[in-house]
Amino acid sequence: MNADDVSVKIFKALGHPVRLQIVKFLLIEPQCVCVLNQLFDYSQANLSQHLKILREAGILNNQKIGVEMHYSVKLKGIETLLAAMDLTAAEFFSTLEF
Numbered sequence: 001m002n003a004d005d006v007s008v009k010i011f012k013a014l015g016h017p018v019r020l021q022i023v024k025f026l027l028i029e030p031q032c033v034c035v036l037n038q039l040f041d042y043s044q045a046n047l048s049q050h051l052k053i054l055r056e057a058g059i060l061n062n063q064k065i066g067v068e069m070h071y072s073v074k075l076k077g078i079e080t081l082l083a084a085m086d087l088t089a090a091e092f093f094s095t096l097e098f
Contacts, residue, residue, distance in 0.1 A: 006058070010075075013057035018042065019050050020082075023059060027079050030072035032065075 014020050018040060025031070025039065033051070037044055051071060054060040061074040073079070 009057045010059060010078075010081075013053050013059055014082075016050065016053075019054055022050060022054065023073060023078060024082065026060065026071055026073050027082070030070055033069045033071060036071070 014023065022036065022040070025036070033047070036051075037047055040047055042050075051060065051062070055062060059073065059075055059078060061072050063070050063072075
C-alpha cells in the first residue's frame with residue numbers, strides 16, 4: 001500500500017455525510033459510542049458500520065473503558081484536511097454565478 005492508496009481510503013471514508021459529521025464531532029472531544037448513538041439518528045448497527053469504516057481507514061481509535069466503547073480521532077492531520085476541505089468548499093461557492 002502506498003501513500004495514494006491511503007489517501008483514497010481516507011477520502012472514501014470521509015465521503016459519506018454521516019462519517020464526516022462523526023469525525024468533526026470527535027475532533028472536538030472523544031466520545032462514548034452511547035453519546036454518538038444519541039446524536040445521530042441512525043440505528044446502532046448502522047452507526048457501528050460507519051465507525052468500523054472510519055477505524056479501518058485509520059482515522060479513528062477505539063478503546064473499551066469499562067463496558068463502554070470510546071472513540072477518538074487517531075490521525076491529527078484530519079483536522080487540517082477538514083479545514084482545507086471547508087476552504088475549498090467556500091471557494092467553490094464563491095465562484096458560482098447566479
